[in-house]
Amino acid sequence: NAGVTQTPKFQVLKTGQSMTLQCAQDMNHNSMYWYRQDPGMGLRLIYYSASEGTTDKGEVPNGYNVSRLNKREFSLRLESAAPSQTSVYFCASSPGERGNQPQHFGDGTRLSIL
Amino acid sequence: TQLLEQSPQFLSIQEGENLTVYCNSSSVFSSLQWYRQEPGEGPVLLVTVVTGGEVKKLKRLTFQFGDARKDSSLHITAAQPGDTGLYLCAGALTGGGNKLTFGTGTQLKVEL
Numbered sequence: 001n002a003g004v005t006q007t008p009k010f011q012v013l014k015t016g017q018s019m020t021l022q023c024a025q026d027m028n029h030n031s032m033y034w035y036r037q038d039p040g041m042g043l044r045l046i047y048y049s050a051s052e053g054t055t056d057k058g059e060v061p062n063g064y065n066v067s068r069l070n071k072r073e074f075s076l077r078l079e080s081a082a083p084s085q086t087s088v089y090f091c092a093s094s095p096g097e098r099g100n101q102p103q104h105f106g107d108g109t110r111l112s113i114l
Numbered sequence: 115t116q117l118l119e120q121s122p123q124f125l126s127i128q129e130g131e132n133l134t135v136y137c138n139s140s141s142v143f144s145s146l147q148w149y150r151q152e153p154g155e156g157p158v159l160l161v162t163v164v165t166g167g168e169v170k171k172l173k174r175l176t177f178q179f180g181d182a183r184k185d186s187s188l189h190i191t192a193a194q195p196g197d198t199g200l201y202l203c204a205g206a207l208t209g210g211g212n213k214l215t216f217g218t219g220t221q222l223k224v225e226l
Binding site: 004031033035040041042043044045048050058090092094096100101102103104105106107108 | 118120123144145147154155156157158159162164202204206211212213214215216217218219
């Protein structure tokens with residue numbers, strides 16, 4: 001049972017470099033999410049995709065772009081990395097439209113920007 | 115401004131003690147979830163509460179949703195080292211679709 005798979009698990013970048021974080025789910029879920037987790041701030045929503053073909057901004061979208069490649073895959077791109085984007089990034093998925101449905105998380109990507 | 119505030123932020127207790135974690139907001143939520151996260155892993159859902167005043171029990175864990183659906187609490191009875199982890203509440207705002215707003219988190223350490 002893979003659930004939500006994120007790659008890579010760790011990454012170090014230099015300021016100004018770009019990279020894409022990959023996320024795939026095998027639960028046939030409609031909705032997918034990208035969060036960042038910083039100490040003392042819980043999880044903050046960056047972007048989400050309520051269904052295949054749609055994406056919307058979350059609480060902290062600046063500096064990021066996303067692509068919902070298909071129902072399974074949702075990628076997060078940093079075009080020009082900044083030290084403030086050093087964080088742990090989590091991808092999650094949920095079955096559908098209602099807010100009381102559980103979200104299933106990957107194990108995170110630990111990203112450091114030097 | 116954090117929509118959901120959790121307290122305390124850190125809690126270190128001895129095995130066998132009881133504890134309560136609070137999750138507070140000025141906003142009304144249609145439902146509220148509690149997650150536990152262990153180091154190096156993503157959060158895992160513990161429970162969802164949807165009705166004001168609702169109480170749910172999961173073994174030694176008791177979850178309560180406030181009558182006005184603005185707050186929630188998690189009470190652990192006779193804590194064990196296996197309860198150690200980061201506890202996160204997350205609320206779904208009415209009309210917010212399937213987005214969740216996460217709380218600031220409570221880091222619990224239970225020592226022998």
